[in-house]
Amino acid sequence: MAFNRETLLEYLDNEMGLEISGMDDKTPLFSSALLDSFSMVELISFIEKESNIKMSPTDVNLDNLDSIERILGFLERRSQ
């Protein structure tokens, strides 16, 4: 299954319980405390599983993960 914006939004809505209608692609997910550390662990597992891209500890940072836009940007860079 291709990992795309809709996949991510659906996960954040259904599994993380976020109110996605009030969010945009730049909304901070982690630094704003929308997601706590353990939710982020689950999100990373989901991203890895659905995108087939393994994240290293050095990939885990706010630049790569703190918004929908950053997550998709990271995955796009990684898949090139």
Place this chain on the structure above:
Amino acid sequence: MVKIEPLKMEIFEIVATWLSKPQINKWLASGWRGKQIDAKVLSIVTMKPSNKLFIVRYNNEPCGLVTLGCVDTIDKTGTLWYLLGEQQYGGKGIMTEAVRQVVRLVFKELGLRSISASIMAPNYNSRRVLEKIGFREVGTLRYGLELDGQHVNRIVFDILPEDLNDVMTTFP
């Protein structure tokens, strides 16, 4: 000699191992308990600006972790937790000294007005660490935590800068 320093990525694997040890993991907050903990988890936790993690070294060997979490820069508070990762260093006062150093540091550098901590009621070692430093027991949350399949009380402590018992432990 006991030293504390900010936790860096090079030590994540060691700390993840400590957090995963059953005899340590069972005393942790529910978010950590029974979970697969690896270096990536530590990356996530350290990513959050409101978390400050410190590695404890005894004679330069990493042996424990002290964390100040939920740092609230508006209310000037934070929540402390800690663990001794290498049990062979137990009984020497190392974690007491390390926690004292972290508490002193964060009061000074972050300007916090109070720090809280909580323990499972049967965790007598942890209680001693807090009391020696100057934390005061402020309450009990009945059956607030689960330990080995049974609910136990959560004992809550706090400390203000003026409470800190700042007498350093001497080590051989």
